[in-house]
Amino acid sequence: MSSAADRPLAAGAPAPASVIVIGTGLIGTSVALALRPQGVTVWLADSDPAAARLAADIGAGTVLPGDVPAGPPPGGPADVAVLAVPPQAVAPALARAQAAGLARWYTDVASVKTLPVRQARAAGCDMASFVPGHPLSGRERSGPAAARADLFLGRPWVICPDPPVPAAGLAAIGALARTCGAEPAEVSAAGHDRWVALVSHAPHVLSAAMAARLADASDGTLSLAGQGLRDVTRIAAGDTGLWTQILAANAAPVADVLAAVAADLAAVAEALADTAQATGASPGTGPGTGAGGGPDLKVLAALLEQGGAGVARIPGKRGAPARAEAAVQVVIPDRPGELARLFQAAGEAGVNIEDIGIEHSPGLPVGVAELTVHPEAVGRLTEALAANGWPVRR
Amino acid sequence: MSSAADRPLAAGAPAPASVIVIGTGLIGTSVALALRPQGVTVWLADSDPAAARLAADIGAGTVLPGDVPAGPPPGGPADVAVLAVPPQAVAPALARAQAAGLARWYTDVASVKTLPVRQARAAGCDMASFVPGHPLSGRERSGPAAARADLFLGRPWVICPDPPVPAAGLAAIGALARTCGAEPAEVSAAGHDRWVALVSHAPHVLSAAMAARLADASDGTLSLAGQGLRDVTRIAAGDTGLWTQILAANAAPVADVLAAVAADLAAVAEALADTAQATGASPGTGPGTGAGGGPDLKVLAALLEQGGAGVARIPGKRGAPARAEAAVQVVIPDRPGELARLFQAAGEAGVNIEDIGIEHSPGLPVGVAELTVHPEAVGRLTEALAANGWPVRR
Numbered sequence: 112m113s114s115a116a117d118r119p120l121a122a123g124a125p126a127p128a129s130v131i132v133i134g135t136g137l138i139g140t141s142v143a144l145a146l147r148p149q150g151v152t153v154w155l156a157d158s159d160p161a162a163a164r165l166a167a168d169i170g171a172g173t174v175l176p177g178d179v180p181a182g183p184p185p186g187g188p189a190d191v192a193v194l195a196v197p198p199q200a201v202a203p204a205l206a207r208a209q210a211a212g213l214a215r216w217y218t219d220v221a222s223v224k225t226l227p228v229r230q231a232r233a234a235g236c237d238m239a240s241f242v243p244g245h246p247l248s249g250r251e252r253s254g255p256a257a258a259r260a261d262l263f264l265g266r267p268w269v270i271c272p273d274p275p276v277p278a279a280g281l282a283a284i285g286a287l288a289r290t291c292g293a294e295p296a297e298v299s300a301a302g303h304d305r306w307v308a309l310v311s312h313a314p315h316v317l318s319a320a321m322a323a324r325l326a327d328a329s330d331g332t333l334s335l336a337g338q339g340l341r342d343v344t345r346i347a348a349g350d351t352g353l354w355t356q357i358l359a360a361n362a363a364p365v366a367d368v369l370a371a372v373a374a375d376l377a378a379v380a381e382a383l384a385d386t387a388q389a390t391g392a393s394p395g396t397g398p399g400t401g402a403g404g405g406p407d408l409k410v411l412a413a414l415l416e417q418g419g420a421g422v423a424r425i426p427g428k429r430g431a432p433a434r435a436e437a438a439v440q441v442v443i444p445d446r447p448g449e450l451a452r453l454f455q456a457a458g459e460a461g462v463n464i465e466d467i468g469i470e471h472s473p474g475l476p477v478g479v480a481e482l483t484v485h486p487e488a489v490g491r492l493t494e495a496l497a498a499n500g501w502p503v504r505r
Numbered sequence: 506m507s508s509a510a511d512r513p514l515a516a517g518a519p520a521p522a523s524v525i526v527i528g529t530g531l532i533g534t535s536v537a538l539a540l541r542p543q544g545v546t547v548w549l550a551d552s553d554p555a556a557a558r559l560a561a562d563i564g565a566g567t568v569l570p571g572d573v574p575a576g577p578p579p580g581g582p583a584d585v586a587v588l589a590v591p592p593q594a595v596a597p598a599l600a601r602a603q604a605a606g607l608a609r610w611y612t613d614v615a616s617v618k619t620l621p622v623r624q625a626r627a628a629g630c631d632m633a634s635f636v637p638g639h640p641l642s643g644r645e646r647s648g649p650a651a652a653r654a655d656l657f658l659g660r661p662w663v664i665c666p667d668p669p670v671p672a673a674g675l676a677a678i679g680a681l682a683r684t685c686g687a688e689p690a691e692v693s694a695a696g697h698d699r700w701v702a703l704v705s706h707a708p709h710v711l712s713a714a715m716a717a718r719l720a721d722a723s724d725g726t727l728s729l730a731g732q733g734l735r736d737v738t739r740i741a742a743g744d745t746g747l748w749t750q751i752l753a754a755n756a757a758p759v760a761d762v763l764a765a766v767a768a769d770l771a772a773v774a775e776a777l778a779d780t781a782q783a784t785g786a787s788p789g790t791g792p793g794t795g796a797g798g799g800p801d802l803k804v805l806a807a808l809l810e811q812g813g814a815g816v817a818r819i820p821g822k823r824g825a826p827a828r829a830e831a832a833v834q835v836v837i838p839d840r841p842g843e844l845a846r847l848f849q850a851a852g853e854a855g856v857n858i859e860d861i862g863i864e865h866s867p868g869l870p871v872g873v874a875e876l877t878v879h880p881e882a883v884g885r886l887t888e889a890l891a892a893n894g895w896p897v898r899r
Contacts, residue, residue: 325818337704369777372718383757386753418715
């Protein structure tokens with residue numbers, strides 16, 4: 112384990128040789144587990160000795176004494192010290208870690224960035240060796256036992272360089288992120304905080320607000336719960352103390368999103384209450400609300416439409432469902448070679464298939480392939496497949 | 506395929522011999538697919554002939570002409586006609602189906618119950634052969650291609666008997682539900698509507714309200730989206746037209762839940778805005794918000810706590826995570842026999858293990874078993890395992 116000071120860590124810097132992880136919770140231990148197979152020497156420290164020991168027991172590295180070690184590990188300062196502690200704890204831990212000379216570069220993993228940067232500066236930390244960071248990964252479980260070496264695989268790892276961080280520091284933390292399998296991305300601290308307010312912090316509060324309604328519900332009501340409710344409320348099971356800190360530390364951007372959502376929900380609630388009153392509290396008399404309803408329901412329909420548009424914008428397979436207008440559905444027998452035949456027929460028709468989903472109900476000898484193509488290719492593909500004898504539906 | 510009229514359908518009634526499914530969307534086609542392997546003759550009808558044909562192509566049954574067939578299928582009236590159409594379409598379809606004498610019993614699958622019952626009565630339908638129902642199953646995808654034979658497996662299927670439905674009708678629809686693999690449960694129509702407002706309809710609007718905020722977000726913002734956001738917004742990808750109908754048809758109960766959630770979110774937004782103001786817009790000066798914060802954050806912390814309590818009440822493995830205070834974590838080598846050894850040691854210590862979860866990060870030779878036990882057994886279990894050489898953590 113060599114000290115980082117001897118080695119150049121410019122752009123395209125190699126993986127760090129040694130890393131100290133301070134805080135062996137979910138994220139810290141996962142960083143350690145991700146680094147170990149890449150040949151990185153990893154040192155561990157935590158204010159809870161049992162947590163550090165558990166992390167070491169599952170192979171995350173070697174425990175150093177103290178919540179923040181009092182001096183560099185055997186062999187000299189590490190290349191990078193990762194402060195994997197709650198947002199409010201970053202600045203104090205950074206000050207102590209820098210005073211102890213633990214590493215060449217320091218980074219954190221807190222899910223807010225403006226606050227720790229401001230607090231670090233106020234605490235008189237060396238801002239030239241601190242490169243704030245945030246791997247966009249998590250689980251609703253916490254602690255070292257929940258850690259996973261693949262937690263960061265393909266996920267963004269935001270780095271918020273704050274002057275006077277030199278390029279070498281940026282490169283070192285970028286290399287750390289890449290060694291963990293993540294994709295480093297540079298964003299300003301303020302930009303990062305606005306972004307995560309929308310995609311992470313506000314959704315957490317919504318999830319909790321929905322789940323909170325269940326706390327006093329009857330058992331009968333809860334017996335009807337399905338996957339939709341489970342998905343909406345899953346992240347509400349997270350560590351409430353940590354989340355209170357995170358949300359408080361990103362208060363203004365989160366407040367903006369929540370106020371807007373609250374207003375939308377209040378408007379829909381009012382529209383539905385009006386609808387209920389208009390269709391009458393006298394059962395058996397009125398014909399009920401028409402499909403699409405009166406002006407009251409416009410606000411509801413608009414929100415649902417906007418919601419559909421929003422979901423479709425989330426990158427990735429699950430978030431961007433094939434739009435029906437560009438999808439062709441084909442019934443295929445469940446046997447080897449059928450998909451190859453299908454793709455061959457599509458290829459011969461000159462149709463490029465953008466995406467494919469297979470729906471296969473258990474126990475049936477057939478499935479349905481949903482082929483996503485450019486809208487203008489739908490007709491051509493449908494004809495080609497029908498001509499080849501495939502049962503097809505636009 | 507015999508007519509139901511010849512056969513007794515009392516309590517403990519056998520599976521229906523023949524069923525007509527009117528509406529071959531996701532639910533109708535899934536009902537048909539679930540019934541077929543049980544030897545039920547299934548007839549299909551849909552206002553979209555291509556949808557009915559696709560359902561038939563994947564093995565759901567035999568297509569009859571017309572959106573609602575003009576007369577009974579070959580062999581005489583079916584045992585049950587399932588009206589798998591949107592809520593507003595149930596009463597008109599029921600009136601036509603009854604006039605055509607399609608079946609002995611009629612049921613629907615709409616996710617609201619008060620409205621179709623009221624409309625059916627207003628339309629002069631025969632209420633003695635109509636047994637309203639609602640299988641609590643769904644997907645964010647729609648149409649026959651998304652249908653699955655196992656959609657109802659182990660799920661509740663609510664039946665809302667409304668006088669003057671005789672016991673034989675109830676038994677027939679109960680048998681239909683059980684034949685599909687579901688668990689029939691009797692609930693009043695009004696009770697059902699209040700229950701699903703909480704566990705299904707309001708969560709749908711929340712999901713949409715969060716997703717709607719993403720519609721105009723920057724690509725950079727969306728690149729940070731993770732599994733939490735995907736889960737919270739997944740159901741917002743559902744059929745917006747159908748959902749507008751469902752929500753309008755259950756307007757008052759849904760409005761109540763949404764108004765309460767909107768008020769909670771508005772209160773948290775206000776508390777966070779106050780926090781942001783108190784900690785100052787002058788970066789670098791203040792120490793930031795303390796952990797737990799001032800009185801402003803009490804409302805936030807309380808909502809998150811209440812949310813955690815709510816999630817824990819959802820039945821099923823994912824919804825009721827082991828509480829940390831009653832969990833013991835043990836590092837176990839990833840090889841055969843280790844879990845057996847573990848359970849043996851626990852058993853010898855007289856500790857009953859309530860639940861077990863295994864965390865195993867890919868590529869590691871060890872995993873972590875999390876054993877959930879009664880709080881008073883934690884100490885005993887920990888000692889017994891440590892004495893047997895297991896690395897253990899409370």
